[in-house]
Amino acid sequence: xxxxxxxxxxxxxxxxxSVKIECRSLDFxxxxxxxxxQFPKQSLMLMATSNEGSKATxxxxxxxxxFLINHASLTLSTLTVTSAHPxxxxxxxxxxxxxxQNYEQYFGPGTRLTVT
Amino acid sequence: xxxxxxxPQALSIQEGENATMNCSYKxxxxxxxxxxxxxxxxxxxxxxxxxxxxxxxxxxLRVTLDTSKKSSSLLITASRAADTASYFxxxxxxxxxxxxxxxxxxxxVIP
Numbered sequence: 365x366x367x368x369x370x371x372x373x374x375x376x377x378x379x380x381x382s383v384k385i386e387c388r389s390l391d392f393x394x395x396x397x398x399x400x401x402q403f404p405k406q407s408l409m410l411m412a413t414s415n416e417g418s419k420a421t422x423x424x425x426x427x428x429x430x431f432l433i434n435h436a437s438l439t440l441s442t443l444t445v446t447s448a449h450p451x452x453x454x455x456x457x458x459x460x461x462x463x464x465q466n467y468e469q470y471f472g473p474g475t476r477l478t479v480t
Numbered sequence: 481x482x483x484x485x486x487x488p489q490a491l492s493i494q495e496g497e498n499a500t501m502n503c504s505y506k507x508x509x510x511x512x513x514x515x516x517x518x519x520x521x522x523x524x525x526x527x528x529x530x531x532x533x534x535x536x537x538x539x540x541l542r543v544t545l546d547t548s549k550k551s552s553s554l555l556i557t558a559s560r561a562a563d564t565a566s567y568f569x570x571x572x573x574x575x576x577x578x579x580x581x582x583x584x585x586x587x588x589v590i591p
């Protein structure tokens with residue numbers, strides 16, 4: 365099946381700094397990728413839809429200036445958490461939709477972000 | 481907004497028993513999907529059922545969909561310790577790539 369990777373798998377940063385998380389589709393081209401956030405023992409909350417070559421679409425309540433998304437190629441989307449605060453500590457998961465596979469999204473392994 | 485919703489349950493069963501979990505949603509859907517998540521890991525796609533399907537099987541998994549009640553169930557038969565995980569349903573809507581996830585069910589299978 366299709367594989368999606370994320371890097372890094374975990375990161376610790378200081379409050380006020382920025383962190384970039386990469387999401388890559390390894391064996392398919394993804395025109396659309398999604399970014400989710402998951403707090404402990406909770407479900408996944410969609411943050412934004414990342415479209416190759418165009419601006420991301422953010423869900424209501426998600427600050428686009430804080431969570432910068434760039435989808436510069438068909439295999440890479442990045443999420444940058446700017447001026448991170450402890451409340452941004454979470455598990456960030458991306459997914460990519462394979463155009464050859466109707467409806468199915470393939471999820472990355474997630475990135476654990478801890479802001480101290 | 482999140483549509484797929486299931487009562488967040490913590491289910492603890494003995495190995496070999498069946499595990500059943502439910503999911504409800506609010507609006508019309510294109511399809512409903514079930515995912516498994518091991519602790520601190522990404523999601524693994526288990527099964528997809530389309531809105532015009534009522535039941536689907538995949539190995540030890542059986543999924544039902546009742547569009548009149550806007551609900552779905554996932555049955556894992558002959559559970560194994562390796563089935564210990566959180567299970568989420570997610571709904572997909574017509575003309576929309578986005579998935580709405582439910583709250584999840586934590587299943588613990590005791591060897």
